[in-house]
Amino acid sequence: MNSHCIYMILSMVFPLQYSITAQASSCNGGLSDLIQTERGIDSIVADVMLQMHASTSLQSSNGTGVTINLRSWKPHHFRHHHHLKNVHGVLIIIGWGTMLPIGVMIARYFKNFPMRWKEWYSFHIMFQGIGYTLGTIGWGIGICLENTFRLHISKAQRVLSIIVFICTTIQMLAIFWQPKKEAEHRRCWEIYHHFLGYAVIVLIITNIFLGVNDEGQAEKWRWAYGVILGVLGLIALALETYRWIKSNQLRQLIELNSNMYTFP
Template structure:
């Protein structure tokens, strides 16, 4: 890497050689980038493409909660980082330019979207599908009832809002971060690194989408059997797929996939 390129990367976007920021501005930017460029997008990626893990023997092995635990950890950390970043800017931002005004309003929209996701998760309803503790007095039939298993109107509303708001928030956050970099006159290397990072995320997501890994949450939990009520309803979300046992095995590598699963099952039994 030449010295000229290093100098260019270290120079602020405007080309000015002097670049000083108040501490609150720097930490506001770091917290927001950590939230909306790293933690929250990774949480979305995990939830969308890893409901069935790569070596999981689906549909014989159902409801692998690895994706759920990581989704919850990443989204919680992201929302907390976002909230911290927002709190650092309260009462301190006095730039009245059009760009700064847009950054603030769009930033508040992103902030609200993040908390809508949190509050919406609280009101997503019960799960059901036999996951209720029958030993606590519920009958087998009662244990099957639940907002998710039955795909009630409440669950439908939650899934639509959760997916639409989440996607819109991530896309808007990219714009807000870009505005923030411009307002802070950030070094060019930051723009370059974030651009490469987002392109990498898009590339990974595109590959996982093409290989059919965006499986319906309902199927990931309860399998493809049409006896389950949710499998007889319209799938929710763009690009979300449903699979039969056979189509899943074909997508995951045909006989090689079957052999790897059988080997895994043999190791468990031995």
């Protein structure tokens, strides 16, 4: 290909911005034109790179005039992703990690012993229902984040969260499966319901701490939920101590009454 052909091709590719002067009088002249062409192409590439670096907005090719600003889109995309991660964590901590344990404590300490509260069942169902709903919404957001934003979730946490969801759902459905007090298998149902409830609380706490480790500010999340667990633990310890004291007093009273009727 001679220099005149090169000149025509480059003029068609870059008609208004660049001109390359080609003179083909001899082999030396042709070589000089090729060198100039190469330099011209290098300058074109450099200029295009500078323009791309200076302006990061892309015009859509369908002629609609829609402009995508990459500089503003990336931070917005990141903020939206970060906001959803925070919502996911807060809902699970408040729902599964706080309200469900409170519901368990209400059933344990306010049903009959050590303190009898007539409204215990209503509050037990209320805390369990709200906690289950909030935690499940947070769990669903986590699944969406994993699928849409490729959120990194460890395999152990993924499996554990599914187990927690299944077990909490079974516990909520147990309300409709609850047999009457006079039924023969009522005692078996109570044992299963209590055992599964305590096991779910342990799984929830483990799952939350596994999830917190994947967060950007893991230390703050651990401290926040640690404080919540500490408060709940102190309340449970106080109620358990009171339960133990009342149990001892009741046992001593029974023994005293038994001795009174045994020895005249």
